[in-house]
Amino acid sequence: MIEFQGVEKVFSGRGGGPEVRALDGIDLSIGRGEIFGIIGRSGAGKSTLIRVVNMLERPTAGSVSVDGVDMAALDGAGLRDARRAIGMIFQHFNLLSSRTVYDNVALPLELAGLRKSEIKAKVEPLLELVGLGDKRDRYPAELSGGQKQRVGIARALSSEPKVLLCDEATSALDPETTTSILRLLADINAKLGLTIVLITHEMAVIKEICHRVAVMESGTIIERGDVFDVFTAPRHATTRSFVSSVVGAELPETLSERLVAEPVAGGNAVLRITFKGAMANTPIISQLTRRFGLDLNILHGRIDHIQDAPFGVLVVEAVGAADAVQSAISFINANNLSVEVLGHVPANLRAAG
């Protein structure tokens, strides 16, 4: 649905300042009907990336096509038509304060020259869809942030776009409102088959509704993949720190301080076992105890759900013979779970902790 090929965007520095390479060779393909998340720290180039999709920002090299149409090649009128098929919502909503809810949602249709009756037939169901049927004659100043974003969504949907671009659409909202807006977006995606591109700096947003994710840093995509895979096996350090912010894969400090890399005399290995998907239901701890005669002290653990798929991390101290620990590791790996030796701790860890 959206194809980026070698997209670059260089901003010439203001007042002779250094130029900024906001996008640096982006190749990316976003499928029809997908909810695609883009995450990165401030200044990574996320907004620039989403803004080249509808040519609010023109790439300095490379091409962007939407539904097979090369966006940069369009003339003024062609671009305006193409933009009508791409909805956009914003962090600060960008509603007209001088228009009521109804009139804000009607605006794109007015611009397209539809008749009053046609506009009404489209706007009213949309207001119901976003749950604002009773607010149609209110002005934006009379609405909460979440309600304003609902208006923004209804407005973006009014011209029946195929793509919805969301630039930090929930960043100005509290967590509960964020969840309800994300639910609405997921709903719309399911009902209308709309392709949604969603930018955020919060991994929780990605975890909540995205199918695939790309992680950006300094104008490049450093990691991409299915959300579940990226969450459960992040490869890049930046991704790992984003992931840890929601799934808490990091060790508590009291534990990590005591870990040493090499085995210590009379000490024990510390293992991190990761459960994913269906494997999360394996009764692995009791099996290890029975088969290998190991005692497992649970030091830290967490079970999470990434869009209904369970994902767990368990950190255990394996008390037993070294070869038994080795066999246990092989056994865990053979069972499609992943395990990692984090280090070793003196035997009295629990007593000391």
Next chain:
Amino acid sequence: MSPQIFELLVNATVETLYMVGLAALLGTLLGLPLGVLLATTGRGELLQNVAFNRIAGVIVNATRSTPFIILVVAIIPFTRLVAGTSIGTSAAIVPLTVAAIPFIARLIEGAIREVDRGLIEAAEAMGATPLQIIAKFLLPEALPGIVLGLTLAVVSLIGYSAMVGAVGGGGLGDLGIRYGYQRFLPEVMAAVVLVLIVLVQIVQSLGDLIARRVNKRAIGGR
């Protein structure tokens, strides 16, 4: 106050309202588009045209920095050309309008620049044409500011119109100078000042009221 003087006062007030009203109307008709252009032709703006923006800016500044009384005299040939004469109430409308246009243009420009850039972005993302952006986004959103600006312009024009009185333009200023000052009738002077004060008060209150009515940004305050 004698009935004759009272009649003079009423006539002068009507003349002032006529001059100010027409000058404000013409000034808005010409100043509004000029203000829109000033706001939208700058670098990186909707209708970017840097040359136009520079030249228009210079002309506007030149007109605005000329003291009004000098402007009145300086454009006498132009006034004759337009009004057929350079004396009288109708003739006074010409310099008043000439002064009002750049003044109003700058006020409108300012009001439009206050509109959040995010809105222009949203408009472009919706596929709006530049004209639609001006008509459906910029002007409606700038309306409270525009109303306040026009109020300020009318108040200033009331003051200017008293000044054209000094050079034979008729109206309240004329009355004040001829009767109040030259014939030394302090009660006429006082009456003229009083009427001017009342006019300005009425205009300002009305402007504030309308601006508040069209401002939907602060609903709670209504």
